[in-house]
Amino acid sequence: MLVLILILLILVILLFLLSMLWPPDSPWSPWWRTTPTLARLECKLAKIKKGDIIYDLGSGEGTALIIAAKEFGATGVGIEIDPFRAWYAKLAVWLAGVADKVIIRRENFFTVDISKATVVFLYLTPRALVGLREKFFKELRPGTRVVTFVYQMDLPLYAKDDKAEMYVYEIPKRK
Ligand SMILES: C[S@@+](CC[C@H](N)C(=O)[O-])C[C@H]1O[C@@H](n2cnc3c(N)ncnc32)[C@H](O)[C@@H]1O
Numbered sequence: 001m002l003v004l005i006l007i008l009l010i011l012v013i014l015l016f017l018l019s020m021l022w023p024p025d026s027p028w029s030p031w032w033r034t035t036p037t038l039a040r041l042e043c044k045l046a047k048i049k050k051g052d053i054i055y056d057l058g059s060g061e062g063t064a065l066i067i068a069a070k071e072f073g074a075t076g077v078g079i080e081i082d083p084f085r086a087w088y089a090k091l092a093v094w095l096a097g098v099a100d101k102v103i104i105r106r107e108n109f110f111t112v113d114i115s116k117a118t119v120v121f122l123y124l125t126p127r128a129l130v131g132l133r134e135k136f137f138k139e140l141r142p143g144t145r146v147v148t149f150v151y152q153m154d155l156p157l158y159a160k161d162d163k164a165e166m167y168v169y170e171i172p173k174r175k
Contacts, residue, residue: 005107033060034123034149038164039067045132045159046119046168048072055079056115057109057124057132062089062102066123077101079109115139116160123149130154136171144171 012070034042043062048054050073057067059078068074074093080086086106107111110131117140122129129151136146136155146155146169155169 032123034064036063036067038149038166039064040071041069041161041164042121042147042149042166043072043074045161045166048074048119050074050136051157052118053077053100053116054119054121056121057114058122058128059089059104060085060123060163062092062104065089065102065104066093066096066098069098070096076100077117078104078105079107079112081106108126110135113139115141117144120144122147122153124151126151140171142171142173145169146171 021046033167048068052068052072052074054068054074054076056062056076056078059065059080062078062080065076065078068076078086078089085165086104089104093099093104114135120136120140122132124132130146133154136144140146145158146153148167148169150165152167153169156172158165158170159168160166
């Protein structure tokens with residue numbers, strides 16, 4: 001029994017180390033995350049308020065949505081492909097007491113309808129951000145704010161914090 005537990009433990013550690021090699025837009029990406037302090041800054045920069053519906057694409061542990069719901073009065077939908085992170089986020093949402101405001105869905109964000117969003121949170125690689133641009137123009141209403149962390153998008157800039165590497169964009173009017 002002890003040997004089995006040891007083997008399992010070694011496997012988990014190996015998987016975690018291996019995850020460092022995967023890009024952050026894959027389900028086996030490193031556990032890169034937005035801290036509560038950064039999540040607060042993200043909400044302030046995007047002017048999150050009561051009534052906002054935030055879609056966090058690749059929501060990880062759900063930290064940003066929990067802060068947005070608890071401290072800024074927003075509601076949110078987190079889309080997370082990694083079953084472990086999705087499960088963790090569901091538990092964190094429940095423990096934070098915001099289960100009536102935040103839903104976590106274990107899905108691929110490329111296949112999810114995001115048209116209800118008033119704000120979109122993203123912490124993804126440039127490759128994933130380029131892939132999402134067309135979807136945003138198809139599904140998001142003009143005026144929807146899109147926030148990226150570290151990597152930038154080819155969209156009209158609304159606000160930014162260079163030091164924190166945080167960028168807020170606004171979906172433009174259709175021509
Ligand atoms: C760099 S992490 C950011 C996590 C979280 N947003 C944060 O800031 O703490 C990127 C997340 O996107 C998820 N992800 C990548 N591709 C995805 C996809 N196609 N659909 C849903 N989630 C995806 C990964 O599993 C990972 O949890």
